Amino acid sequence: MNASAIIFYLISACILGAGLLAVTARKIFRAAIWLLFSLVGIAALYFWMQVEFIAAVQIIVYVGGIVVLIIFSIFLTQQSGKEMPRPPARRIVFSVLAALFGIILTGLLVKQYFTDNREHGPFNTSMSEIGTQLLSTTEHGYLLPFEVVSMLLLAAMIGCIVIAMKDKTPVSSTQTDSR
Numbered sequence: 001m002n003a004s005a006i007i008f009y010l011i012s013a014c015i016l017g018a019g020l021l022a023v024t025a026r027k028i029f030r031a032a033i034w035l036l037f038s039l040v041g042i043a044a045l046y047f048w049m050q051v052e053f054i055a056a057v058q059i060i061v062y063v064g065g066i067v068v069l070i071i072f073s074i075f076l077t078q079q080s081g082k083e084m085p086r087p088p089a090r091r092i093v094f095s096v097l098a099a100l101f102g103i104i105l106t107g108l109l110v111k112q113y114f115t116d117n118r119e120h121g122p123f124n125t126s127m128s129e130i131g132t133q134l135l136s137t138t139e140h141g142y143l144l145p146f147e148v149v150s151m152l153l154l155a156a157m158i159g160c161i162v163i164a165m166k167d168k169t170p171v172s173s174t175q176t177d178s179r
Contacts, residue, residue: 007048008045008048011041011044011045011048012045014037014041014044015038015041015042015045018034018035018037018038018041019034019035019038021034022034022035022037022038026083026084026086027082027083027084028074028082028084029071029074031084032067032070032071032074035067035070036063036067039058039062039063039066039067040059040063042058042062043055043058043059043063046058053127053130065153066153069153069156069157069160072160073160076160076161134146
């Protein structure tokens with residue numbers, strides 16, 4: 001086994017371990033931190049594959065945007081330090097079955113469609129080509145999905161603010177009138 005394969009397996013083990021801990025953590029803040037480590041591991045995998053632009057986007061959008069938004073949402077709720085309740089056994093069984101189905105389906109798809117791309121070499125796309133396609137309004141451009149994602153993030157942020165600003169103890173009219 002060469003050094004490149006060892007690095008790949010180490011990064012993959014970190015990603016899978018952090019992802020498993022994110023799903024099984026009993027405290028919601030710890031789950032968000034494990035998600036952060038998993039997403040950083042995915043960025044490390046992109047760096048290892050020498051796709052620096054995608055790795056930078058992974059760090060900026062997911063680690064810097066989504067996870068920070070999740071952490072702020074956790075802190076804005078009243079139950080940020082409490083443990084999450086244990087799910088019922090029925091939900092655990094269905095979760096395990098769904099995970100096994102996903103693993104089997106992914107394995108079948110990889111076996112059917114995986115091709116060895118060693119003859120193509122590294123990715124040869126310049127930043128100007130990526131920027132032109134990302135902000136192009138032609139049929140092959142990605143301006144509309146880019147704007148949809150920004151609207152989704154804005155809606156999530158507004159939702160977090162609305163949830164955080166809700167008063168948990170409503171004031172009744174009898175309390176205000178009895179002086």
